Amino acid sequence: MAPCRTPPRIAFAIRPSLKGRVRSSTMFDSRLIAAVVLLAASLYAAKAGTGVYLRFAAMLCAALAAALPASLLLPGLDAAVALPVLPLAGAGLALCAIARCLGPMPALPATLALAVALAGGIAALFGGSLLFALLPLLLGGLAVMVAALHRAVPSLLLAGLLLMAAAAAFLARGVALPGVLLLAAALAGFAGQTRASNSRAVFGSATP
Numbered sequence: 478m479a480p481c482r483t484p485p486r487i488a489f490a491i492r493p494s495l496k497g498r499v500r501s502s503t504m505f506d507s508r509l510i511a512a513v514v515l516l517a518a519s520l521y522a523a524k525a526g527t528g529v530y531l532r533f534a535a536m537l538c539a540a541l542a543a544a545l546p547a548s549l550l551l552p553g554l555d556a557a558v559a560l561p562v563l564p565l566a567g568a569g570l571a572l573c574a575i576a577r578c579l580g581p582m583p584a585l586p587a588t589l590a591l592a593v594a595l596a597g598g599i600a601a602l603f604g605g606s607l608l609f610a611l612l613p614l615l616l617g618g619l620a621v622m623v624a625a626l627h628r629a630v631p632s633l634l635l636a637g638l639l640l641m642a643a644a645a646a647f648l649a650r651g652v653a654l655p656g657v658l659l660l661a662a663a664l665a666g667f668a669g670q671t672r673a674s675n676s677r678a679v680f681g682s683a684t685p
Contacts, residue, residue: 508545508555511657516542518661522668528576531667534569537562538664545657555652560610561598563647566660567617567640568594570667571624574633578624607648615644618663636666 519539523532541555541562548555568590575582582590594613601610618640625633640663646656 507654508549511654512542512545515539515545515657515661515664518665518668522664526668528573530569530573530576534566534573535664535668537566537569538660541652541657545652548652557602559647559652560602560607561595563644563660564594564598564610564613565591567614567644569617570636570640570663571617571620573667574621574624574637578628578630578633611644611648614647615641618642618644630670632666632670636663636670639663639666 515538519535519542522535523539526532526535541558544555544558572582572587572590594617597609597613601607618637621637621640622634623637625631625637639659643656643659643663646653646659650656
């Protein structure tokens with residue numbers, strides 16, 4: 478008795494469906510990993526970090542982390558959340574670095590910086606270029622690096638470099654694992670620098 482063979486048409490139709498399942502499973506895994514890492518970094522920054530701007534950026538990143546797995550059920554949700562979140566997070570972290578290294582920025586310029594960042598995100602959300610949303614993140618990383626060089630803070634310098642790399646990764650790959658991991662690393666760097674500064678301050682006050 479001849480063995481039963483799958484007709485060529487059916488076999489060809491099965492392969493794409495299997496590939497689609499594997500691709501969907503891989504996408505789910507990468508989004509879940511990105512969401513967990515970003516959420517952990519956001520909660521760490523909110524708990525260990527000090528300053529309104531850092532906690533503001535941390536909560537924005539936590540919202541993006543929640544949107545990543547939810548976008549599998551609601552396609553496009555991650556991009557809709559990321560476009561306003563990324564420029565605001567970049568501006569917030571830049572203001573945080575400036576406050577630490579150069580002194581707090583006056584309320585009016587700080588408000589204008591956040592408003593311009595939000596306007597860029599909204600413009601990108603409603604059909605504008607992605608650069609409107611990613612340029613504030615890139616410039617925020619640059620501002621962090623300039624402020625860190627002024628006070629010679631290596632951890633903030635690295636965090637600014639990570640922010641700029643995250644902006645480039647988001648532009649190249651979209652809301653995907655590389656950009657999210659770089660953003661999470663930058664956020665954790667801010668929180669780690671705050672904790673190290675607080676520890677040095679406590680040690681210095683305890684030393685006679």
